[in-house]
Amino acid sequence: MNDDLMELYQEVIMEHNRHPRNYGVLAHANREASGFNPLCGDKIHLKLQVDNDHKITAAMFEGSGCAISIASASLLTEILQGKMVAEAYTLFEQFHELLTGHPTDIPLGKLAVFAGVSAFPARVKCATLAWHTLKAALLNNNAIVSTETGHE
Ligand code: ZN
Numbered sequence: 001m002n003d004d005l006m007e008l009y010q011e012v013i014m015e016h017n018r019h020p021r022n023y024g025v026l027a028h029a030n031r032e033a034s035g036f037n038p039l040c041g042d043k044i045h046l047k048l049q050v051d052n053d054h055k056i057t058a059a060m061f062e063g064s065g066c067a068i069s070i071a072s073a074s075l076l077t078e079i080l081q082g083k084m085v086a087e088a089y090t091l092f093e094q095f096h097e098l099l100t101g102h103p104t105d106i107p108l109g110k111l112a113v114f115a116g117v118s119a120f121p122a123r124v125k126c127a128t129l130a131w132h133t134l135k136a137a138l139l140n141n142n143a144i145v146s147t148e149t150g151h152e
Contacts, residue, residue, distance in 0.1 A: 035133030
């Protein structure tokens with residue numbers, strides 16, 4: 001990856017951290033979960049609205065943490081709108097592959113900005129926290145997940 005692209009990606013992350021999208025409390029949510037990354041202190045609470053056809057019609061989050069964790073939650077909520085639950089699981093897998101440095105030719109759109117994080121293993125948990133929280137919300141409503149439990 002060239003330096004210009006890395007710089008652009010970092011700018012996108014910083015911009016989402018300064019102005020997170022879909023930040024706040026979602027009224028009429030029917031799925032939610034909390035995620036915690038004790039290594040960095042990142043906390044995310046995610047709320048979703050899923051309709052009877054398993055389509056995610058709305059997603060919002062609240063939380064505090066480092067720029068990567070907040071930007072990741074911001075982009076996640078943006079990308080989830082209108083996605084099917086099955087598509088969300090696929091995105092999670094693709095995102096995880098991107099961050100663990102496995103090359104993927106699947107177009108990840110805006111999520112590609114996190115490609116540089118794979119060079120910093122300690123930050124991978126910051127970037128995936130929102131996604132682990134998403135999985136918990138979809139599989140087990142009201143769950144609390146930690147990146148350090150070893151069970152997820
Ligand atoms: Zn973090």
